[in-house]
Amino acid sequence: MASRAKATILDIAREAGVSKSTVSLVLQGSGLIRPETAVKVRKAIEDVGYVYNRGAANLRKAHSNVIGMVINDLTNPFFAELAVGMERVFQSAGIVPFIANTAENPVRQEEVLKSLMEQGVAGLIVSPARGTAPGAFRRLETAGLPVVFAMRRLPESRIPVIAPDNHRGAWLATAHLVGKGHRRLAFFGGSSDLVVYHERLGGFREACETLGIATSDRLIFEGETSRKGGIACMETALAMAEPPTAALCFNDAVAFGAMLALRKRGLEPGADFAVVGFDDVAEAEHYMPALTSVAVDSAGLGERAAHVMLKMIQSRTTRAEDHIGAVNLVVRDSCGPDRRAGMGDAA
Amino acid sequence: MASRAKATILDIAREAGVSKSTVSLVLQGSGLIRPETAVKVRKAIEDVGYVYNRGAANLRKAHSNVIGMVINDLTNPFFAELAVGMERVFQSAGIVPFIANTAENPVRQEEVLKSLMEQGVAGLIVSPARGTAPGAFRRLETAGLPVVFAMRRLPESRIPVIAPDNHRGAWLATAHLVGKGHRRLAFFGGSSDLVVYHERLGGFREACETLGIATSDRLIFEGETSRKGGIACMETALAMAEPPTAALCFNDAVAFGAMLALRKRGLEPGADFAVVGFDDVAEAEHYMPALTSVAVDSAGLGERAAHVMLKMIQSRTTRAEDHIGAVNLVVRDSCGPDRRAGMGDAA
């Protein structure tokens, strides 16, 4: 049907016997054209197999309808959920979000960012890769492009952030463990080049202090934020002279790893060692034992980030308020009372 | 630094004291320009904070450097891995893949496809949403756009497919169960609107027939391809007068659900009922018990799909060979021998 060369509005115009301007108007749904004419034009559009060329249009129009989502690890279901939340909002605003994965690689991130800009996106929602240089987003800022950070932030930047209340989440989880009678608490996973790490660890430390629990740097185990990292942390911890009896994990993946390591040593997660996760991914509920975790509502945060972005685009500004999302501790089966202390005082 | 209005190559030309053509040549890395001139131009580019306008360029150039990946369910880690494999290949070819999620919704898929085309993508890699209309890709075909299906296919279409050998995978898994002494085998999850379902179920049926096992439609349980679906299947199955002793599950998610349902009834997966999954997602290895599953190498299939796409773009064709990826059964702990039969003949 369609000829080999791509059809343009001029082809449609010829086909329908009108001018290209009329076709353009129809395409934009303008009320200025007579209904019968519109019908005629739309038929011609069908007939020639026309596809709109947004690149050409953007040459004249102020802004495009695509926004980019730059995500550091797509294989983490947590980020996938974030993406899904954003999509929900954008879809209803007629905006198409394109997702790009940086695989936690700053160089790749640079490329992706460049490509998205060249494509003329209207805005960018970014969860920056670990190890991103402090100035990496300077260019975007000076270009006046709306950018919001999701989940993660960069040490010093004026870019608005949408993230959960990491400090409070860690506080709640720690208090829960203390309430169960644990006195020797560890923190598993993560590393200090992540701002989130400092927030979560900070909440842990503050809770310990407030509740009169001694903390020691020897009970803080840095590690990968994956199952593997969790296994490693647990193994080192159990090898100590005086091992901890409970651990707050940087995220759920680390917690799953920690529980795996326990099993491998013949210990029962929950009963022999209490584990709390962070993020509350879908899997947490179905694990054996079901994981107690800090729920952050990632889809909700995604929606929020999308709304903020929409507002920024609308008001053509590059500034917005940070949004710190509420968290809550979901208690399941992975934290029993401290065995040793339990005998004496915890009934 | 940068002025408010976007800088164009004309601004650069003025700044560097050359013509716009020279700037364009530098941008394309042409060897025709004198090195000193190139340096001067590049400096000017830095100074004015220029960002390349790919939309304008595509107006003249034949094709863009972006290809679209349309995925039906981003929250399934399986698809995320597929995406990661593709990205690896495209990155080294200087192509930027944009991912879009259809959330298993044909309407959304239509929008996403439209948007991607308008954006002028060079090609499309698609895992079609369930319930996609047979003609949904007709337009793309006639437009001469290279399209590859990944993992899933549409009933009748000439679009090349990259997918695992579902038939053989199911065959292997079924034979494994039979080898363990099971004689009453069920198939859990999936539904007949998916081509993949017919392939997997076909392999199951053929293996049963070849190995002399009776099958009955009453042992084929359709259901959602999720944990929830797996739970439902298992519950219905166990309620039967003569329940099966083993099940091949449509995918790993269904298998996890089935095992969950067993536990809920006080039965031990592996010992009391054998379960095999399909896809071998990362989680399978770490589950309790570790899940026996058919590994499909999704990242590898992603790479392959990307290569096929690259070749299609290069040779400006819309045809390519299908590629059926090898599978292999990873035996873990979720399938013990049939208890009842075991007494008698399976030692």
Add this chain to the structure above:
DNA sequence: TTGATTTATTGGAACGTTCCATTTATAGGC
């Protein structure tokens, strides 16, 4: 020196839209 050849650089015409300023057609008021 001259003409031919090579090397660098440059105008200008596309590319497919949008949108402003016009033109043309239709209707209304007198």
Add this chain to the structure above:
DNA sequence: GCCTATAAATGGAACGTTCCAATAAATCAA
């Protein structure tokens, strides 16, 4: 019937690139 107001449709100039054909400058062979 004429003038004005409104509705509908249109031509043409952008927008930021690429690329061809043309020019200008430098090099070479005679």
